[in-house]
Amino acid sequence: MTEIVSKNASVVPTGKSGFSLLKMIGADRTLTLLLTAAQVLTGVSANGLIVTVNAIGLIKQRKIAALDLLLSCLAISRIFLQLDMVFFLMIIFSGKEFIIPATIVIILFTNELGLWFATWLSVFYCTKIASIPHWLFLWLKMRISRLVPWLIVGSLFHSAITSAIYSQHAWAISKGILFNFLLKNATQINEKETYVMPIFFIASLTLPFLIFLTAVALLIFFLVKHSLRMRMMATGAGSPGQSAHTSAVLSILSFLVLHFSHYMVAICFCTQKYQIGSLSFLLCMLLAVVYPSIHSIILIFVNPKLKQNAKTLLLGLCKGCQ
Template sequence: MSNVIKYVFLIIEISEFITGICGNGFIALVLCADSLKSKTISLLDFIFTCLAISRIGMVFILLLDGIRIVFHPEILDSHQVIEVTFDFFWNLSNSLATWCAACLSIFYFLKLSSFSHPFFLWLKWRRNRVVFTIMLGFCLSLFFNLLNIKFNTLRVSDHLEIENNLTWEKCMPKTQYYSSQILLHLGSLIPLAVSLILFFLLIFSLWRHTRQMTHHAKGSKDLNTGVLVRTRNTLTSFIILLVVHYLATFMLTWFYFTLENDVTFIAAQTVAFLYPAIHPFILILGSRKLRQISVNLLRQIESCVKRL
């Protein structure tokens, strides 16, 4: 019965993988083609592109790990370097996605929020410079992150060269290895906390501005009010997906060395898949350029189907 449940979750993950590849691939291809055509790229498009590329890596790693759980659950115990390699690419893609989400929250907060504090106004005028500085800080953090993972890889290789017959638990205690991985995930709480705080402040600012516009309009329909409401709903859905994703990823790391139930693990993986699979379509609907290109693409596909 447990094997049947694992196959069901794997089928769900495959569908989420296809959805994530289509959404993130569309964003990356459109923005890269647009930047090559215009020979320039805006800061927001650059963040979108990095976010899409990182989430493509995330869905690949999650799918491969799901296939591993269903067909070869014992492979990580007998091939230590494979496990460290999985962790390397997972931390790379997850860290990139975390900091891109933080930069996105900072960009939208400084662009759309309306606060009268002098420090906020000073930051608002230097929006691009602030976001660019944060991204440089992310690069430094990512460098130390990769050094830590590389150090773990070298330690595993050294132990394997000394005694090939030692098991994973003997050559490197599993709890020690995954404790370092949990610390890496705890480090991602900083950009996650920044994203949540800024998005909540932005939603509060949009809600207050919407109330003021509705009050002054005296019940008449206002186009700008509708745009603000859609923006607020988009941000709310993003916050929900982001929190669910990072709770699921933390549970995945914890389950690696505290739980032997593969069904629970693959179920947590399926939940972690939701953020990189669904959020790109929220970005497409929220961006006028991406939305128009997607509508034109769907119309071309529909016309080709009718011709057939």
């Protein structure tokens, strides 16, 4: 790629100078790839397990429950997201800048799609577990299972539209990434793509995040209130019902922490102020792949059916290897 000169004569490093850059950040590059690979391996294994278990159930029963369908779609989107993030890192480190625009669009699509699926999953859990005397909540509680396929299609449609908008500015965004990630004092090429598009990206992620917060807040409120009521009625302090509710609250809080951290990482990447090899960049990359990995593992343990089927599948695989 030829050198691109900005107004202040700042340049984007070409593929020829990529090797000198890699020499300067070789240790950090290795650390980043190792940590990312470990998280991706964990995430792909957990999400692959979810897809496999639900696929086996679909083959046996010739139908799939709304929750299993939503979990499968979430797991598939996360597998593609994590693999594409690793591919994105490999592209940057190898100096093949011409592939970056398409990779960015795919990452934005799978990331937004996964966040929408996680949001609808929180709404599904909230409507199925909580009992709130409001007509809108009761209406949603009765119809959420039938709405799941439409929510999935709507999420795909919304993510496709926003990704199409991103694709119109993908090359300009990728140049901004190269400028800010690879150069210390680089000047932006096009202020419109540099500032307007990240703001649009953050706005598109804010809507599912607010819906997620609402569902989680309602669910935590109900579980805490119900747990206190059970504690007052129970004769013993450690009844199984109280333990189950406490476990559910802790799981939901972990979902909230992971979802919030992933949302903040997306905002940090939109600012494009980090250089490859810096501590901030390493931390953001690690947090970006932690959410789709750890969240999926928690989903397996909090879902009794999925947990049992996953355990049976793993035992069968271990016996087959022996």
